[in-house]
Amino acid sequence: MEEKFILSVSPHLKTKEDVPRVMLDVIIALIPASLAAVYFFRWYALRTILVCLIFAPLAEWVSEKIMKRKNTIDDLSAVVTGLLLALTLPPTLPPWIAAIGVIVAIVLGKAFFGGLGWNPFNPALVGRAVLVACWPVEMTTWIKPVTSRVLQAVTTATPLNIVKEKLVEEILPTHLELFLGNRAGSLGETSVLALLIGGIYLLYRRQITWHIPLSYLGVVALSSFLLKIDVLFQLFTGGLILGAFFMATDYVTSPLTRKGQIIFGLLCGLMTMLIRLKGGFPEGVCYSILIVNMLTPTIDKLTVPKKFGARSRMFTNK
Amino acid sequence: MNNSNKRSWRDDFAFGILKGNPVLVLMIGLCPTLAVSVTLFNAVGMSIAVAFVLIGSNLMVSAIRKFTPSELRIPIFIIVICTFVTIADYLLKAYSPTLSQKLGVFVPLIVVNCIIIGRAEAFAYTNTVFSSLLDGIGGSIGFFLVISVIALIREFFGNGGIGEKIILNKPALIMILPPGGFITIGTLMGLMNYWNRRKKTRMSTN
Numbered sequence: 001m002e003e004k005f006i007l008s009v010s011p012h013l014k015t016k017e018d019v020p021r022v023m024l025d026v027i028i029a030l031i032p033a034s035l036a037a038v039y040f041f042r043w044y045a046l047r048t049i050l051v052c053l054i055f056a057p058l059a060e061w062v063s064e065k066i067m068k069r070k071n072t073i074d075d076l077s078a079v080v081t082g083l084l085l086a087l088t089l090p091p092t093l094p095p096w097i098a099a100i101g102v103i104v105a106i107v108l109g110k111a112f113f114g115g116l117g118w119n120p121f122n123p124a125l126v127g128r129a130v131l132v133a134c135w136p137v138e139m140t141t142w143i144k145p146v147t148s149r150v151l152q153a154v155t156t157a158t159p160l161n162i163v164k165e166k167l168v169e170e171i172l173p174t175h176l177e178l179f180l181g182n183r184a185g186s187l188g189e190t191s192v193l194a195l196l197i198g199g200i201y202l203l204y205r206r207q208i209t210w211h212i213p214l215s216y217l218g219v220v221a222l223s224s225f226l227l228k229i230d231v232l233f234q235l236f237t238g239g240l241i242l243g244a245f246f247m248a249t250d251y252v253t254s255p256l257t258r259k260g261q262i263i264f265g266l267l268c269g270l271m272t273m274l275i276r277l278k279g280g281f282p283e284g285v286c287y288s289i290l291i292v293n294m295l296t297p298t299i300d301k302l303t304v305p306k307k308f309g310a311r312s313r314m315f316t317n318k
Numbered sequence: 319m320n321n322s323n324k325r326s327w328r329d330d331f332a333f334g335i336l337k338g339n340p341v342l343v344l345m346i347g348l349c350p351t352l353a354v355s356v357t358l359f360n361a362v363g364m365s366i367a368v369a370f371v372l373i374g375s376n377l378m379v380s381a382i383r384k385f386t387p388s389e390l391r392i393p394i395f396i397i398v399i400c401t402f403v404t405i406a407d408y409l410l411k412a413y414s415p416t417l418s419q420k421l422g423v424f425v426p427l428i429v430v431n432c433i434i435i436g437r438a439e440a441f442a443y444t445n446t447v448f449s450s451l452l453d454g455i456g457g458s459i460g461f462f463l464v465i466s467v468i469a470l471i472r473e474f475f476g477n478g479g480i481g482e483k484i485i486l487n488k489p490a491l492i493m494i495l496p497p498g499g500f501i502t503i504g505t506l507m508g509l510m511n512y513w514n515r516r517k518k519t520r521m522s523t524n
Contacts, residue, residue: 100490108501112508133492 023076029198036191040145044091056082059106084124087188101127142184164282178236189239199245208249211261216244219269243285260303334457341464342510346432352499361469363417369458374402376454379442
């Protein structure tokens with residue numbers, strides 16, 4: 001019997017990696033930040049995260065039932081969206097608002113466009129943007145972390161709010177406090193350390209590359225250095241680390257090419273600094289990523305790699 | 319002219335309501351739809367004004383179509399429409415000043431509303447007076463239904479209730495802001511497309 005020769009087109013080598021594995025890695029990477037959130041905000045954080053984790057797959061399942069689509073809960077993408085959204089919410093947010101946010105994120109942000117892989121915008125950020133527009137008061141009520149012996153919630157301003165509104169009576173946290181997470185803010189934007197652990201895990205697992213986070217953070221650092229404002233403060237406050245490592249690197253809504261990813265990161269950083277310094281909001285990570293998401297198809301088109309031997313980048317059919 | 323013989327008067331009437339709904343299917347007249355559909359009161363007022371102008375201009379354009387030179391037809395349409403809009407504007411100001419104040423600039427802007435000039439150009443200019451009347455009524459009903467449904471959804475969720483009745487304590491503000499209008503109208507368009515497509519496949523399988 002002669003040897004079997006199997007002819008097939010590439011790819012010839014396949015890994016076991018699939019969508020659930022990628023999503024599982026993202027969930028693992030978000031665990032430190034979630035634990036930090038629960039540590040700093042206790043019951044408030046737990047409540048919000050649980051609501052989001054329950055309602056995200058539920059919304060996905062119901063919308064897919066109604067639209068008669070294939071059930072995709074087991075690819076875990078809904079869980080990731082729910083967890084990411086939970087980490088962008090303020091701790092004292094009423095649970096029903098969080099639930100609406102998750103439903104909006106899954107249905108309006110993803111299902112309406114055709115499901116995972118078709119959404120032009122990051123679903124979690126769509127949910128957050130809608131919530132900010134709907135309930136601006138609830139979405140911008142912040143409390144101090146409850147790690148101290150005082151267990152009741154004390155309303156306060158976020159570090160970026162203090163700078164933007166020039167609130168003199170509030171004390172700005174030190175850089176170390178910002179890094180470890182002892183400050184007011186959304187659930188996931190408190191502890192830079194926990195977020196960095198997750199980000200490094202994703203980089204180590206090669207689920208994301210350095211291009212988007214580094215160019216994003218780099219532009220923020222460089223522009224604040226050039227404008228002579230506190231570089232570390234700009235890097236550590238707000239949702240910047242969360243956005244740069246977990247939101248902007250979303251496969252579906254970021255460019256495919258390395259060059260395109262760097263452009264994407266640069267634009268995100270510029271938009272963020274513009275909104276922070278010149279815009280009406282204290283923080284602009286959410287909107288800047290959403291705005292630059294719109295440019296992703298264009299960036300992809302402009303950075304198509306040149307084929308070997310081809311004369312021009314585009315119109316190679318001619 | 320040959321077309322009108324094949325169609326029955328029912329088709330002329332029904333076209334504007336579902337199959338050729340101005341807002342959801344033809345996607346014309348989106349600007350006033352988005353701007354005015356914040357409250358049900360405004361929406362109903364606006365659709366009455368649009369209905370008056372649409373029916374009037376359809377009648378007039380089809381009545382004078384035989385001696386309207388085709389190279390001058392657009393300016394002539396505009397003059398006809400302007401006449402009706404001016405009448406509607408003054409009637410509103412005289413009999414319902416509050417509504418007139420709430421609709422504001424959107425009443426004079428009916429002059430450049432795509433629904434009216436679109437129907438004048440695409441239908442009334444080549445059809446009989448009777449068909450044009452039916453088309454105008456159908457289109458008006460279609461516009462009225464869509465803008466009222468949009469306003470109902472937006473006012474209920476964005477304001478917490480219809481008119482003075484407030485049911486929701488913490489309404490979703492976004493619904494009375496422009497994004498809410500776009501979200502509502504997009505969702506309705508999707509549903510309409512789904513409905514029309516399903517009807518088409520059902521007809522082809524039978």
